[in-house]
Amino acid sequence: MEPDPRLPEPFHIGAIPAPGVMAVDWEERVDFQRMRDYRLARVRRALEGSDLGALLLFDTNNVRYVTAAHIGEWGRDKLARYTLVTRTGDPIHWDFGSAAKNHRLHSPWFPADSWRSGMTGLRGSVPPDAGLFRLAADEIQSILAERGAAGTPIGIDVVEVPMVLELQSRGVDVRDGQQVMLDAREVKNRDEIVLLATAASMVDAAYQLIFEDMKPGVRESDLVARVNELLYTLGSEHVEGINAVGGERGNPHPHDFSDRLFRPGDTVYFDILHAYNGYRTCYYRTLNVGRATQAQRDAYRQCREWLDAAIEMVKPGVTTDQIARLWPTAEQLGFPSEMEAFALQFGHGLGMALHERPIISRLVSLDAPMEIKEGMVFALETWAPARDGHSAARIEEEVVVTRDGAQVITKFPAEDLLIANEY
Numbered sequence: 338m339e340p341d342p343r344l345p346e347p348f349h350i351g352a353i354p355a356p357g358v359m360a361v362d363w364e365e366r367v368d369f370q371r372m373r374d375y376r377l378a379r380v381r382r383a384l385e386g387s388d389l390g391a392l393l394l395f396d397t398n399n400v401r402y403v404t405a406a407h408i409g410e411w412g413r414d415k416l417a418r419y420t421l422v423t424r425t426g427d428p429i430h431w432d433f434g435s436a437a438k439n440h441r442l443h444s445p446w447f448p449a450d451s452w453r454s455g456m457t458g459l460r461g462s463v464p465p466d467a468g469l470f471r472l473a474a475d476e477i478q479s480i481l482a483e484r485g486a487a488g489t490p491i492g493i494d495v496v497e498v499p500m501v502l503e504l505q506s507r508g509v510d511v512r513d514g515q516q517v518m519l520d521a522r523e524v525k526n527r528d529e530i531v532l533l534a535t536a537a538s539m540v541d542a543a544y545q546l547i548f549e550d551m552k553p554g555v556r557e558s559d560l561v562a563r564v565n566e567l568l569y570t571l572g573s574e575h576v577e578g579i580n581a582v583g584g585e586r587g588n589p590h591p592h593d594f595s596d597r598l599f600r601p602g603d604t605v606y607f608d609i610l611h612a613y614n615g616y617r618t619c620y621y622r623t624l625n626v627g628r629a630t631q632a633q634r635d636a637y638r639q640c641r642e643w644l645d646a647a648i649e650m651v652k653p654g655v656t657t658d659q660i661a662r663l664w665p666t667a668e669q670l671g672f673p674s675e676m677e678a679f680a681l682q683f684g685h686g687l688g689m690a691l692h693e694r695p696i697i698s699r700l701v702s703l704d705a706p707m708e709i710k711e712g713m714v715f716a717l718e719t720w721a722p723a724r725d726g727h728s729a730a731r732i733e734e735e736v737v738v739t740r741d742g743a744q745v746i747t748k749f750p751a752e753d754l755l756i757a758n759e760y
Contacts, residue, residue, distance in 0.1 A: 353737055353746055354531055355538040358572035358613070367614075369405075372528035373446055376402050376521075380422060383521040390489020391481060392422040392514045395496045398689040399518045401615050404430045404447070406440055410575045416497050417456050421477055423484045431455025431473070458497045465499040474503045492517055523686060523694040524712035529616060530737055533687060533714050534746045536613035537735055539571045540620045543609055544749035551626055551757040553601055557581035557594045564609060573611045577691065580608035583626075587729035588722045589672075590681060601627040601760070604636075604723070606731035615689045619716040620747050621733035627760045633730070636723035637754040640730040643682065643719040647697075651709060651717075651736055651743035657697045658706035660684060664699060664719065671722060675700040681720040686713060687735060713738040714746075730754070 356366045380403055384392060394400050397413045400420045412418055412433060420430045431453050432440060440452035455476075457469050481487045492514020493501065504511050525533070543564045550560060561579045568576050581594035583605035599605065606623040623637060646663045667678035675698075684697030695707040695715060718733035732751050736743035 353534045353744060355534040355746070356531065358535065367528045367531050369528070370446065372526060373405050375526040375528070377428070379521040379524070380518070381424070383517045384422060384424060386520075387492070387517045388490060389492040389512060389514065389517060390424065390486040391484075392420075392492045392494075392517060393477065393496075394420045394422065394494050394514065394518065395500075396494040396515070396518070398522075398615075399494050399515075400430065402518070402522055402689050403428050404444075406430055406432060406436075406444065406452075407574075407615065408433060408436045415459055416495065417459050419455065419457070419473070421480060423481065423486050425484050427451045429453060429480060457500055460497065465503075470497075470499045470503040473500065474507060477504075478507065478509075494518060519694050522688055522690075524710055525688060525714050525737075526712070529688065530712075530714060532614050532616040533618075533735070533737075536573075536611065536616050536618045537620060537746045537748070539568055539573060539611065539613065540609045540618050540747070541749045542571060543567055544607070544622050547607060547622075548624060548755065548757050551599055551605065551624060553599055553626065555599050556596045557583055557599070557605075558596045560607075561594050568609075568611050573613055574615075575612045577610040577612065577617065578608075579610070580606070580621075582606050582731075585727040588727050590720060590729065590731070599626045602630065604629070604633045604728040604730065604754075606729070608731070608733070610691060617687055617689070617691050618735065618747075619685070619687060619691055619718070619733060620735060621718055621731045622749055622751055623730045623732060623754065625754060625756045627756065627758055629754055629756055630723075630725065630728075632724040633728050634754055636721045636728060637730040637732075640719050640721035640732050641752070643721065644717060644732050644734065647684065647717045647719070648734060648736060648743050648745065651738060653709060653711045653738060653740060655709045656706040657684070657695050657702040657709065660697050660717075661699045661702040666699065670720075680718075682718075684715055684717045686715045688714065709738055711738055711740055 395416050401407055403420050418432050420428055422428045427447050429451055437452045437454040441449045490510040490512045492512050494515040501511055561581055565576050584603040603626045608621045610619055647660050650660050664682035667675045670678050672678035679700050686693030714737050716733055716735045720731045722729045734745050735747045736745055
């Protein structure tokens with residue numbers, strides 16, 4: 338019997354492995370073909386369970402999930418690469434210029450005819466009058482007709498408006514395809530989980546660097562640069578961003594770094610977001626420079642308590658509103674609304690995107706709860722202001738949902754407030 342593609346394969350050992358980034362012959366690490374098969378099976382099952390006849394995908398995360406085609410992060414925001422998934426036949430992927438020929442040479446998991454060159458508008462830089470949207474629609478409709486999907490609703494994720502207008506002008510029923518893809522991506526198999534754990538292990542190392550180097554005279558931006566270098570050295574393919582927020586910048590959270598010099602007694606929180614083989618991290622830690630006040634320690638302890646309560650709640654069958662209710666309201670944090678306090682007490686799925694399912698927040702989860710499922714991987718993050726009016730603590734853990742509860746894959750110590758270069 339074929340394995341159910343909705344469920345992750347179990348690990349042979351209790352701990353989730355984070356092996357080296359090399360391929361080796363002496364132990365099983367990541368089986369990329371198994372992962373590609375699993376992902377495509379998930380998409381096919383989600384498509385078959387929807388009212389759509391096909392998916393037309395421009396979102397880079399969806400394209401890679403289906404095809405494993407990757408041409409570098411520069412292509413992420415161009416909306417020029419696209420993939421068609423139908424209920425029958427192999428996916429068809431249109432890539433940027435000569436990348437299509439490269440896939441035909443080096444990506445044998447689909448037949449040569451699946452890899453085609455194509456281009457639309459480069460976010461409007463090529464005007465619609467050039468006819469590229471028309472050419473794309475012609476080819477797409479031809480394939481749909483060949484596969485018996487002509488006249489069926491088509492789901493699209495993210496796209497330039499002229500592409501939608503072109504399809505609609507031909508009578509195509511265009512619908513939201515992103516929800517179908519997020520349904521497919523929400524449960525990870527063992528290979529995806531190993532890649533997520535390996536990505537987290539690189540951030541473990543980055544926090545060791547930060548802990549050793551954070552001292553007066555060093556700027557937030559200096560550590561951002563050093564962490565970028567370390568992550569790329571360790572095998573990261575993309576550093577999406579690094580928050581470094583210290584001293585009086587800690588409250589409210591600015592979600593960025595600056596060139597501010599660290600000062601004795603600063604509380605500083607960091608968030609490190611990067612990708613390894615497409616799988617991402619979101620991983621906060623808070624440290625102090627040299628010393629800490631009681632108010633700062635109290636804020637950290639409160640932040641940790643809110644986070645631990647959420648982690649303890651995680652298990653299959655729990656709903657996201659149950660977790661969100663454990664966290665303080667916006668008013669308790671000093672904000673006028675949940676919209677303004679959004680993402681301070683937060684949970685979000687991790688995978689090929691930074692924000693997948695489930696989303697956990699008082700803003701959305703109380704009215705639209707989602708079920709926690711075995712095989713989900715998500716980050717839980719909390720924030721607590723200090724009594725001094727400007728310091729704040731921020732901690733985040735990434736968890737894998739097992740049948741027995743949450744298994745944490747972010748390992749740099751965060752049980753207590755660490756003091757870097759303590760006086």
